[in-house]
Each structure stands twice: as C-alpha cells, then as structure tokens.
Amino acid sequence: MNTPSRRSVVVAIDGSQASDLALDWAVDEARRRNLPLHLVHARGVDDWWLMARAPVPRELIDIQDQLLEERVDRVRRQAPGVVVSSDSAVGHAAKTLIDLSHDAEVVAMGARGRGPAKQALLGSVSAQVSAHAQCPVVVVRGNPVAAPGQPRVVVGVDGSANCQDAVGYAFEQASSRSVGLTAVHAWAEELVDGLATLALSKEQHEAMVQERQAMVSEALAGWCSKYPDVDVREHILRAHPVEALLDEGRQADLLVVGSRGLGGFTSLLLGSVSRAVLARAACPVAVIRPAHHQE
Numbered sequence: 001m002n003t004p005s006r007r008s009v010v011v012a013i014d015g016s017q018a019s020d021l022a023l024d025w026a027v028d029e030a031r032r033r034n035l036p037l038h039l040v041h042a043r044g045v046d047d048w049w050l051m052a053r054a055p056v057p058r059e060l061i062d063i064q065d066q067l068l069e070e071r072v073d074r075v076r077r078q079a080p081g082v083v084v085s086s087d088s089a090v091g092h093a094a095k096t097l098i099d100l101s102h103d104a105e106v107v108a109m110g111a112r113g114r115g116p117a118k119q120a121l122l123g124s125v126s127a128q129v130s131a132h133a134q135c136p137v138v139v140v141r142g143n144p145v146a147a148p149g150q151p152r153v154v155v156g157v158d159g160s161a162n163c164q165d166a167v168g169y170a171f172e173q174a175s176s177r178s179v180g181l182t183a184v185h186a187w188a189e190e191l192v193d194g195l196a197t198l199a200l201s202k203e204q205h206e207a208m209v210q211e212r213q214a215m216v217s218e219a220l221a222g223w224c225s226k227y228p229d230v231d232v233r234e235h236i237l238r239a240h241p242v243e244a245l246l247d248e249g250r251q252a253d254l255l256v257v258g259s260r261g262l263g264g265f266t267s268l269l270l271g272s273v274s275r276a277v278l279a280r281a282a283c284p285v286a287v288i289r290p291a292h293h294q295e
Contacts, residue, residue, distance in 0.1 A: 008038040008085075010104040012097055012125070015067050018110025022140040023071060025284055026108040029138075031079045032176055035105055039075070039086040041068050042093035064088040094128035101133035106286075111141035111278070130278060130287045131259065136169055138254070140284045152180045152233075154248045155256040156241065156273065159215045162258030166288040170256040171223040171230055173286070177253055180231035185216045186244035212236055242276040252283045259289040 011026035013019050023039070030037040041064045068086040075084045089096045101107050109126055130137045155170035157163055167183070174181040216234050224232055237244060249255040257274045278285050 006103045007105040008036045008103075009033075010038045010040060010097070010100050010107045012093065012107070012109040013039050013041045013068060013071050013086075014093075014110075016110060018140070020071075020110075022108045022110045022138075023075070025138060025140045027075055027079050027082065029106065029108070030082045030084075033105075036083040036085065037075060037079075038100075038104075039068055039071055039084070040096065040100065041086075041088040042091065042096040094125045094132075097125070097129045098132050098134070101129070101135045101137070104135045106136045106138055107133055108138045108140060111139050126278070127275070130274070133287075133289065136286050136288050138284050138286045139278055141281060150180070151251055151253040152182050153177065153254045153256065154182045154184060154245065154252045156245050156258065156277075157183045157185045157216050157219050158241070158258075159219065160258060162288065162290045163219055165290050166256050166258040167219055167223055169286060169288050170254075171227045173254055173256070174230045175227045178229075179253055180233065182233045182235055182248055182252075183216055183220055184241075184244050184248050185212055185234075185236045186239045186241045187212070209236065241273050242280070245273070245277050246280055246282075249277075249281050249283045249285075254284050254286055255281050256286045256288060259287050 009026045009030040011019075011023050013023065026037060029035070065088065068088060072084055072086050075082060097107055097109070107129060109129060111123060111126055126139050130139060153170050153174040155167055157167060170181055170183075213234070213236055216236060220232060220234070224230070235244070235248060245255060245257065255277065257277050259271065259274055274287055278287065
C-alpha cells in the first residue's frame with residue numbers, strides 16, 4: 001500500500017452514499033486548510049482468505065481501481081487546487097485506516113459502509129477507527145453541510161484530561177471555517193461529586209453551577225487568547241450530556257468530543273457519551289484522542 005503525504009486528509013472510500021458524504025467533507029477540509037487529500041479503498045475479506053494468502057481476484061482489484069479513479073476525478077473537478085492521491089488495499093479496513101492515522105492530519109469516514117449491518121447507526125469500522133486512530137477521526141452522517149442559520153463548531157467540555165485536546169481542535173476548526181464556537185457542559189447525574197443534586201438548596205445549586213462555569217471558562221481561556229477571531233459562547237446546563245450535545249449539534253458545522261470523559265471506566269478507548277453522539281448526531285462528529293494516550 002502506498003503511503004500518503006504526511007499531514008494528509010485521509011478519507012475512506014467504499015462506494016456507499018455515506019463514504020461519498022465523507023469525501024465531500026474531506027475535500028472541503030483539504031481545500032480550506034491547504035492539505036493534501038488521500039483516498040483509500042480498503043476491501044475487507046474473510047480471515048481464512050488472508051491466512052491462506054490467496055491471490056486477490058483480478059475482478060476485485062479492477063472494481064477498486066475504477067471506484068477510486070472515479071472519485072479522484074470528482075475531487076479534481078471540485079477542487080482543482082488540492083493535491084490528491086489514492087490507493088487500495090485488501091484486508092481489514094479498520095486496521096488499514098488506523099495504520100494510516102499515524103501520519104494523517106485527520107481520517108474521515110462515513111458512519112456506515114457496505115458491511116452486512118448497514119442498518120446499524122454506527123458501523124463497526126467507524127467505531128473501531130474512532131477508538132484506536134492516532135489522529136482526529138471525523139465520522140460523517142447525513143448532510144455534511146450545516147442547516148440554515150448561523151452554523152458553529154460545538155465542543156463538549158467536561159474537565160477531563162482529554163478535554164483540552166478536544167477544545168483545541170474545536171478552536172482550530174472554528175477559526176479555519178470563520179464560524180463561532182459553542183462550548184457545552186451538561187450534567188444529569190443525581191449524584192455530583194458525592195452530593196445529591198435533587199436535595200441541594202438553591203444556594204448550594206448556584207454554587208455548584210458557578211464552579212462548573214469556572215471550570216469551563218478555565219478550559220477555554222488559553223484557546224480564546226490563541227484564537228481571538230473566534231466568537232465563543234458557553235452553554236452550561238443540567239441535562240443529559242448526550243442530549244445536550246445532540247441538540248446543539250443540529251445546526252452545527254462540526255461536533256467535537258473527546259474519546260473519553262469523566263466516566264468510571266477510564267480504560268475504555270471510547271466513552272459512552274462519544275459512542276452515543278457518534279451514533280446519533282445529525283452533523284459530522286470529530287473524535288479526539290488525548291495525545292499523551294496515543295499508542
């Protein structure tokens with residue numbers, strides 16, 4: 001398999017409508033940020049075939065080559081200034097994309113592909129790559145263009161170690177898109193920091209909200225200084241984090257989440273909020289893994 005240029009926008013191509021939407025997103029990203037674009041078609045085969053090292057049928061190679069050629073031509077028509085390359089591979093699609101992520105700027109892919117569970121809200125390849133990639137992963141579902149209005153980049157802020165990486169990526173995206181940024185912090189647990197929130201007095205509740213506002217402001221402060229062109233709004237509310245992010249994301253250009261949050265299972269590579277947002281968001285979702293945890 002050919003190695004794309006470092007810092008390329010890598011996009012998974014499989015001929016599905018979802019992958020074509022991801023391609024549109026990737027073309028815009030490469031053009032806007034002046035990055036090379038690399039299209040990859042990874043055709044999965046049965047494990048026994050790989051173990052037997054059986055020759056790849058010529059028909060399969062021809063189908064891959066034709067598909068990539070058509071998509072490369074499409075890119076050149078849409079964005080003639082973008083440097084574009086392509087390659088195909090036979091093997092496990094998730095592993096191929098994870099390997100490419102080591103040198104990529106971002107990996108873009110559709111929420112679902114042509115696998116046997118096309119009706120699933122989140123395909124197995126999308127889920128695996130989001131959990132293990134060494135760079136940001138953007139999963140595109142529906143129309144990658146935001147709904148009418150004033151689109152913004154939305155980022156979830158929870159005070160976790162992963163939060164700063166996600167916030168930094170969100171600011172970078174908002175600045176490059178010339179749109180504002182909305183930072184969302186939500187909580188819905190009956191117990192917060194050992195306190196029964198339903199039993200809190202008005203004064204205690206207000207104090208807790210002020211603490212959370214301070215946490216969000218602190219998480220944003222350095223990035224606001226770095227990106228003074230970005231209009232920033234803070235949305236702090238008591239609601240389920242998933243529902244709050246999905247609601248803000250309805251008219252967003254991009255919804256950014258960390259791969260893990262403050263849940264009790266810190267060993268998980270993809271947290272419950274990230275998984276739920278990936279499965280249900282109407283806009284593209286970027287999953288950011290903490291740099292110091294990348295393998």
